[in-house]
Amino acid sequence: MIINHNLMANNAIRNMNINSGNASKSMQKLSSGLRINNAADDAAGLAISEKMRGQIRGLDQASSNAQDGISLLQTGEGALNETQSILQRMRELAVQSSTDTNTTTDRSQIQKEVNQLAQEIGRIGNTTEFNTQKLLDGSFSGTFQIGANENQNLTVAISDMRSFALGVAGKAELTNTGTYAANAGTVGDTLGDGTYSVADGATAGSYVLKDSSGAVVAKSTDGLTYTTQAADGSAGDDTLVFTQAVTSGSVTVATDASGTTTYKGTAQFTNTGLQAGSYTYEDATKTLKDNNGTIVASSADGITFKGNVNGTSTTVFTATVALTDKDAVNVGGINVSDQSSANSAITTINNALETVSTQRANLGAYQNRLEHTIANLGTSSENLTSSESRIRDVDMAKEMSTFSKNNILAQAAQAMLAQANNQPQQVLQLLR
Known part of the structure; x- marks a missing residue:
């Protein structure tokens, strides 16, 4: 019989600690719902589940x-x-x-x-x-x-x-002001207030102005200079000169209250990239801007304008002569103004x-x-979640059984520790 080393108590303590640790782990799993709470629980399973x-x-x-x-x-x-x-x-x-x-x-x-x-x-x-x-x-x-x-x-x-x-944008149009010169000569050839339509002339590249009745009131060989024609059909000598060639559309003549008469015509340029809309030319920067102030095209000379078309810098239109500051360029829809075009x-x-x-x-x-x-x-x-769940989640019923087992073993070890601690008391019987 020895009293310096209580081996039975040491053994009981060791088993009690093991059982208490296992019960603690089971309690952690039951409280978290996870079988793997840290890498020590299942190192390989943790790596696989994290990947999942x-x-x-x-x-x-x-x-x-x-x-x-x-x-x-x-x-x-x-x-x-x-x-x-x-x-x-x-x-x-x-x-x-x-x-x-x-x-x-x-x-x-x-x-x-x-x-x-x-x-x-x-x-x-x-x-x-x-x-x-x-x-x-x-x-x-x-x-x-x-x-x-x-x-x-x-x-x-x-x-x-x-x-x-989509191919439904029309030509680029610029309304420009003409200068009218009423020369002494044929009587009755002055253009009065009103709107005159522009039509093709008798020869290729020539143009005429017609009044509301369809009568020709002026002729031009280039769309820039129109010479008037008298009511009796004889040639007149008054001239209307535009800065840009007016080859289609209409010409308007209007006199204000002060007696000032303005002559405006629409010049058209082939549109190779401008969307339908209204644009304003800014001479200081030589750019063409839309109504939002966004630059849609730029020019080095005010004549040839380049813009971004499908990611590429492309000439979008070319004027006859340089535009002036605040000139308005309009692009309408596809031309339906005559039977053939429509x-x-x-x-x-x-x-x-x-x-x-x-x-x-x-x-x-x-x-x-x-x-x-x-x-x-x-x-x-869904399928991966199911697979990850089988690896990571705890089986509550199984783990509860394990917890109960470990808990009972821990209590039993505690009872055996008490018994082991009572064993040295037997030495006192020898000392009596």
């Missing part, structure tokens, strides 16, 4: 990305729906203007609506945005991350859906409708694809 957690969170975020992508595509497609409605109206107007039951005045009114519709197509293309990103001006090309890993993405590009790209416009607008339909179909196909992507991502996330 990364995949699950990535899949969930990819699903959110795909939903945002659908929202973007719906925004663009919704705007194109209105663009298509506008084109249908333009086509209707082109068909209306194609019949010669219309007068020149009728067609001029039709042209005004076509101009406004073309400008609205341009406005829709310039202002349709998603999260501040323009969608329909040809600049959008985006990559949607629709997977949890690198390069699991979808690239979407939307073409330029504005008036010029007839050709029908086919052009048909092509524009086909272009918009194709783009809308593409956007719709992308939307359907992303919806399937979201469904697949949800299934993958």
Whole structure:
């Protein structure tokens, strides 16, 4: 019998500590609901489950990305729906203007609506945005991350859906003031107040001005200088000189209350990149700006203007002579002001409708694809979550049984420790 070392008590303490530690671990698992609370619980399982957690969170975020992508595509497609409605109206107007039951005045009114519709197509293309990103001006090309890993993405590009790209923008027009010289000579050849239509002359490259009755009142060989014609058909000697060639449209003559008469005509230039709209020339910077003050084209000489067309610097129009400060350049819609032009416009607008339909179909196909992507991502996330749960989550029933066992063993060890501590008391019997 020994008293310096109570080996039975040491053994009981060791087992009690083990059982108490196991019971503590079981309690931690039961309270957290996790089988793995730290790396010591299952090092390999922790590494695997963390990798799965990364995949699950990535899949969930990819699903959110795909939903945002659908929202973007719906925004663009919704705007194109209105663009298509506008084109249908333009086509209707082109068909209306194609019949010669219309007068020149009728067609001029039709042209005004076509101009406004073309400008609205341009406005829709310039202002349709998603999260501040323009969608329909040809600049959008985006990559949607629709997977949890690198390069699991979808690239979407939307073409330029504005008036010029669709072929329904008209020529660039500049209203410029003419200088009138009334020379002594033929009587009755002075142009009075009113609006005169511009028409092609008898020879190629020549032009005439006609009054409301269709009578020729002035002739020009270049569109810059018009020589008047007397009422009896004889040649007059008064002249009207413009700074830019007036080869179509109309010329207006108006006298104000002070007796000052102004002569204005519309010069037209081939449009190779300007959207339908109104622009102002600023001579100090030699730039052309839209109504928002945005520079759409620039020039070194005020004659040749270059702008960004589909990402490339392109000449958008060339004037006859240099523009002057604050000159207004207007771009209307496709020409429907005469039978031949209106007839050709029908086919052009048909092509524009086909272009918009194709783009809308593409956007719709992308939307359907992303919806399937979201469904697949949800299934993958669910299955991975189930797998991660089997590794990381605790089986509550099984762990409760283990906790109960460890708890009972800890209590038993505590009781045996008490018994072991009583063993040295037997030595006192020998000392009596």
